[in-house]
Amino acid sequence: MTQYLFSPPAVQSLPIRGTTQQFPINRIFCVGRNYHAHAVEMGKPVDKSVERPFYFTKSPQTLVQSGATVPYPPESQNYHFEMEMVVAIGKAGFRVKAEQAHALIYGYAAGLDMTRRDLQLVARDKGRPWDLGKDIEQGSVCSEVVPMEGQIIDSGAITLEVRGNTRQTSDVGKLIWSVREIIADLSLFYHLQPGDLIYTGTPEGVGPVVTGDKITGRVAGVADVALTIGAAE
Template sequence: MTQYIFNPPAVQSLSIRGKTERFPINRLFFVGRNYHAHAVEMGKPVDKSVERPFYFTKAPQTLVDSGATVAYPPETKNYHFEMEMVVAIGKAGFHVSQANAHEVIYGYAAGLDMTRRDLQLVARDKGRPWDLGKDVEQSSVCTEIVPMPGQIIDQGAIALEVNGETKQSSNVNKLIWNVREIIADLSLFYHLQPGDLIYTGTPEGVNAVLPGDKITGRVEGVAEVALTVGAAE
């Protein structure tokens, strides 16, 4: 039996609707600028005819359950919400065709990609990695996984409120790259594995939150996500 000098981190996992077993997390992938209106508000319009999707990753340790209260993170004055539909991968896949993309899907969830926007934009404008802006502790919020094996969600309302006021309202049919296209493209770069989560992108309306704010959001037919922003440590 292997012995370690300290206890290794616990396996990150999420509950699964209707099951006692939990969904173990492998990797967290995020699709950048995948709604036209959001790309425009970020000052980086997307031309799908000449561009491909791009991705960033976060450590699984950034994952936090929906309903949690998280501390306002350090070294930022512009902490943003991003509401997203999340795809949960249930089977291994490499060079997956769009036609077969549904075969690797286990289910879906609703999630938040919380972002230190000021740090992200500084990094972006200087051509540096986004890690300090995106790979933030307790910044990958996710609901339970809703099993939908082999199903493709290509339409449904996606919305978010802060303190009851609507901030984001769109439909997943406005994704620039849809679920099939994302899985097919991402699987050219990575051997997708069970336990991978893909946050598919956020609509327009992203904005800053402050300590005490309560965030609620939903993906139609999937789940509702919630987060309370706590005081800074």
């Protein structure tokens, strides 16, 4: 038996609706600027006719379950919410055709891609990686996984409220790159594996939160997600 110098990290997982089993997390992929209105508000419009999707990753250890209270993160003065539909991959796939992408889907969830916006924008403008702005401890929030094997969601309201005030409202039908297109394109770069999560992008209306704020979001027909911002450590 292998003897480790210290205990390795526990496997991150999410509850699965309707069962006592857990969905173990392998990797977290995020699609950048996948709603036109959000791309515009970030000052980086997208022309799908000449561009491909782009991605960044977040460590599985950043995952927290819906309903948690997390501290305001260090070294930031501009912490933002980003409401997203999340695809849970249940089967392996590499160089998958778009018309076969549904076969990899286990289910869906509602997620928050929390972002140190000030650090992200500094990195973006200097051509540096986004890690400090995106790969944040307790910065990947996710609901339970809802089994929907082989199903493609191509429409449905996506909304977010802070302290009961609506801040984001759109429809997943407005994704620039659809669920099929995302899975097919991402599988050209990676051997997708069971346990991978894909955060599909956020609509317009992103903005800052402060200590004490409660965030609630919903993907219609999928799930709700909630987060409370605690005091900085």
